[in-house]
Amino acid sequence: MTPMNRAKATPPTNLRYAVAVDLVVFTIRDRRLCLLLVERDIPPFQGAWALPGGFVLPDEDLREAAYRELAEETGLGSGVHLEQLATYGAPTRDPRGRTISIAWLALSPDAAEPVAGSDASRAQWWPVDHIDSATLAFDHARIITDGLERARAKLEYSPLGAAFCPPEFTVAQLRAVYEAVWGQHLDPRNFHRKVTKSPGFLTPTGAMTNADGGRPAQLYRRGVIDVLNPPITRS
Amino acid sequence: MTPMNRAKATPPTNLRYAVAVDLVVFTIRDRRLCLLLVERDIPPFQGAWALPGGFVLPDEDLREAAYRELAEETGLGSGVHLEQLATYGAPTRDPRGRTISIAWLALSPDAAEPVAGSDASRAQWWPVDHIDSATLAFDHARIITDGLERARAKLEYSPLGAAFCPPEFTVAQLRAVYEAVWGQHLDPRNFHRKVTKSPGFLTPTGAMTNADGGRPAQLYRRGVIDVLNPPITRS
């Protein structure tokens, strides 16, 4: 046995790799689920669309790095839900050398216009069904697929649909989130009953809104729980 | 802006970190949920119990590294369910220098006696409720907590309870898995109905066993689905 694979001994520099974070940022725009992509202006994959991201700095926690990159690309920061998605580290995923990337899933209200960062000529929201997987940089198509699957699953058993909404929102707004993410129509009456009866999911503010034209609707805020029981089911 | 935080440029060596995999390996022994720990025989944390794991080799995929470490510590390999849990990378989590660790969740049938690896004097199965979190090396207590939570959740909506069982098993064996992982008693009759009616969860082999003393039981094999609908609920 060589010293190299002697686990938990300090590794030499040839066993150290670049470590990055990549962000799968979703929002709802125009009743459609959209993803933030940046256009790369440096090789490799120059000109291709990619997930926003960057390398982890020496004194930075992984979550901090993700928040920093998110702020750099969107101007957003607090109020955005951020959770680890998965880590991608195939030896050849980056032609420049071995890179380990920790992907994060972010859910944002439709607030900020994206800002082009230092390494990207443009940043733009893309409706998820208009993204051409084949042209994406690195293994980002795979990461996006995983992020989509996670987001869709999370809506079922967590109150994270509200992460797409402003701090105060109506049941109809929340329903629009579910419909956009799942790509299916939901019955307004049954949806209303489910989410308002689900203990801890929503807390009414008392205020009403009539922004949507019809009868004024109750405004709600996110509740205190972080697991939905019973879940909101699709199909 | 320095070249250092210019995202997606090749990073200099001071921006490269050690990358490891750590394994949270569960099994059921004696109707209790057990976790594989190794006793460290080198600093830091010499003499403390830790998760098995080691550094990722240059040409190795992350999953490969996890499988290799699993084989080194347990002799097991195929037949064990292995999925990514999360990645831990706090700047100070390893006193020797910055280390990013990709934790994997493994579910194993009660088959192999653990084997002490090169870096550990002993490897041993521990009942999860006998583990003293305070004495564990690194941030492994946190990783174990996350692994436990994941395992408990996965039993609800995935057929992975069967990953704790031998290739052919009875409903009672499967129920024992659920009871051990969730730490609660389940009604044998309702459990039997749920799992046998859940489409694709179990496929009967036709053979029977009478190993448990009472009426002979049907043997089943894992079904083909990977998401349980409806889920098996606790409480």
Add this chain to the structure above:
DNA sequence: CTCGTTATCGTGTGATTGACGATAAGGCCA
């Protein structure tokens, strides 16, 4: 043959779901 053990099938009650009717409460326009 009886008893203890485990497996498996049924059954009844109460809760939940999904489809959909009914009503409430605003704005718009003649």
Add this chain to the structure above:
DNA sequence: TGGCCTTATCGTCAATCACACGATAACGAG
């Protein structure tokens, strides 16, 4: 002002599902 469109919210009904538990089946031990 009153019709009409829109959206919100409540109610109803049948089908389904959950859970608690009774009943029966099929073995081994004594």
